[in-house]
Amino acid sequence: MSPASTGAPTSGGAAPLVRSAAASPGSPGSSASDSFDSSVSSGSDSRLAPGGPGYRRMSFALFLAGVATFALLYSTQALLPLISGEFGVAASEASWTVAAATGGLALFVLPMSALSERFGRRTVMTASLAVAVGVGILVPFAPSLGTLVVLRAVQGAALAGLPASATAYLAEEVRPKALVTAIGLFVAGNSVGGMSGRVITGWVAQEWGWRVAVGVIGVIAVTCAVAFRLLLPAPKHFRPGSLRPRVLLGTVRDHLSDPLLRRLYAIGALFMTVFGGVYTVIGYRLTEAPFCLPQGIVGSIFLVYLVGTVSASTAGRLVGRLGRRGALYLAGGTTATGLLLSLAASLPLVLLGLVLITAGFFAGHAVASSAVSKTATHGRAQASALYQSAYYIGSSAGSTVGAMAFHAGGWTGTVGVGLLAVLGVVAITVLGSRAARVAARREPIPAH
Numbered sequence: 001m002s003p004a005s006t007g008a009p010t011s012g013g014a015a016p017l018v019r020s021a022a023a024s025p026g027s028p029g030s031s032a033s034d035s036f037d038s039s040v041s042s043g044s045d046s047r048l049a050p051g052g053p054g055y056r057r058m059s060f061a062l063f064l065a066g067v068a069t070f071a072l073l074y075s076t077q078a079l080l081p082l083i084s085g086e087f088g089v090a091a092s093e094a095s096w097t098v099a100a101a102t103g104g105l106a107l108f109v110l111p112m113s114a115l116s117e118r119f120g121r122r123t124v125m126t127a128s129l130a131v132a133v134g135v136g137i138l139v140p141f142a143p144s145l146g147t148l149v150v151l152r153a154v155q156g157a158a159l160a161g162l163p164a165s166a167t168a169y170l171a172e173e174v175r176p177k178a179l180v181t182a183i184g185l186f187v188a189g190n191s192v193g194g195m196s197g198r199v200i201t202g203w204v205a206q207e208w209g210w211r212v213a214v215g216v217i218g219v220i221a222v223t224c225a226v227a228f229r230l231l232l233p234a235p236k237h238f239r240p241g242s243l244r245p246r247v248l249l250g251t252v253r254d255h256l257s258d259p260l261l262r263r264l265y266a267i268g269a270l271f272m273t274v275f276g277g278v279y280t281v282i283g284y285r286l287t288e289a290p291f292c293l294p295q296g297i298v299g300s301i302f303l304v305y306l307v308g309t310v311s312a313s314t315a316g317r318l319v320g321r322l323g324r325r326g327a328l329y330l331a332g333g334t335t336a337t338g339l340l341l342s343l344a345a346s347l348p349l350v351l352l353g354l355v356l357i358t359a360g361f362f363a364g365h366a367v368a369s370s371a372v373s374k375t376a377t378h379g380r381a382q383a384s385a386l387y388q389s390a391y392y393i394g395s396s397a398g399s400t401v402g403a404m405a406f407h408a409g410g411w412t413g414t415v416g417v418g419l420l421a422v423l424g425v426v427a428i429t430v431l432g433s434r435a436a437r438v439a440a441r442r443e444p445i446p447a448h
Contacts, residue, residue: 047175047237054233058173059185061231062166066189068129068224069162071197072136072155073101075217076148077280078198078299079210081287086210087145095280095403099396100149102276104156105163106392113164113385114248118240121169121381122232128161129225136218140211156392164385171373171380172237180316180370187312187366191358195305196220198279202299251379255386259435260375263428267328267368268387269394270425274335274418275361276395277402278342281414282354284406290345304354308362315366327367328429335360336422339415357418364425365391394421 048055076083076097084094116124135155142148166186174182200220201213255261279302286293286301293301318327338356341349369387376383398417405413 045175048173048233049175049178050181055174055178057231058233059182061228061233062170062182062186063189063192064224064228064231065125065129065162065166066186067193067196068133068221068228069159070190070193071217071224072132072193072221073105073159074098074194074279075136075139075197075201075214076101076152076210078202078283078302079205079213079295080280081283081298082205082210082295083145083148089145090407091281091284092400092403092407093145095399096149097145097152098276098280099399100153101156101159102392102395102399104153105160106156106389106396108157108160109164109388109392110252110382110385112161113168113381116161116165116168116381117379120235120238120240121165121172122235124161125165125169125232126225126229128158128165129221129228131158133218133221133225136221137215139218140215160388163388163391164381167369167373167384168381169235169238171376171384173233173235176374179373180319180366181313183370183373184313184315184366187315187362187369188309191305191308191312191362195302195309198302198305199299202302203296205299206294206296248382251382252386255376255379255383258375260432261372261383261386263432264368264372264375265387265390266428267425268365269390269397270421270428271331271335271361271364271368272391272394273398273401273421274339274357276398277405277414277417278339278354278357278398280399281402281406281411285411286350291347291350301351301354304351304358307355308358311359312362312366315363315370318363319367319370324367324371325429325433328364328425331360331364331367332422332425332429333360335364336419339418339422343412343415 048058080091080094080097083089083097084091087094112124112128132155135151135158139148139151139155142151167183170179170182170186197217197220200216201210204216205213282301283298285291286298287295315327318330322330334356338353338358338360340353341356342353344350344353369384369391372383372387373380398421402414402417405417409416
């Protein structure tokens, strides 16, 4: 096993990735869009780089796409206590307005990534945002919880065209050395969208109710979608692939047979299980005793997402200093520390805990997602789609299981679920470290 199969390189990710022949660009199921890799060795790499023409426009466009995606996807999360009150349901039932959206995204991200291979990343991202914001305008008028859940599921399915297509676009259009930073900026947009959506809905809902609040988010998302389409540079390195099911299944099989990619998918799912559970339930905890905070203040708690913006955008430097495994250990340890601190009955300690949970999660997510894009040698959209599918399955599971644990055992139950997920991240990373040592011992000594 090569170092690339260990779950991390021994240094900042610069070690060459040795792949099997089945994963070569010329293999069945590979996309023609991957042929641009050969330009690196020719010295004529025309892809975008920091400081170069188009890089800032591209970064800001995808940042806005990330803002719109997370603002829409989690628009009901900070409002769950109000939704529970209007429809007379428990936290575990109201949480389906979040789980349905993330579940719809998880189910449709792979088919949408296949469409992006055929019709182009920018086209699919634009269409996805258009449908999602259209549904967002309908959400405030849902007459029942069941209708609200269905609309949210459709919205999540529409948003499925964003995450995998965006990372595939970056892998094709951005130079490899800038890829982690570029994806980190996209993830930072996710954090800003998640934060602003929750803060805005909290204060608007306190005055005018949750329906007006989600309507405001819909209008903001429309603005982001229009700006995204106007700013994003036309792709120069995309080559259409095939929509044949056999080709798609072959590509998926290749990715799932890769031990490194499987570990990265699991890590993304486990990190998101923590995050989904914590932020689905935190509103209930803070509106109840001993805190009894008003809805506007609870929404403002999500300002801690700014920490995630910073930790995601600096993930590249973190990997450069600690290596991929070291960065994942640090992210997991930070998240676990935050979970333990959040058990305190002191509001400042709870807030500090949320800061650490958020920083650890976004750093871990940026490291894992960028590693997927760098590892896949063909079918990058499908590789990213599988990661996103696992990631949002983790979100749905975290939202549902975290709410059930809260119902059964209070905040301690939700924290317990989170700690188990972090333990899974650490265990998977340890397995990668052991595989690396075994591979190193098996490497033949070069002849002199």
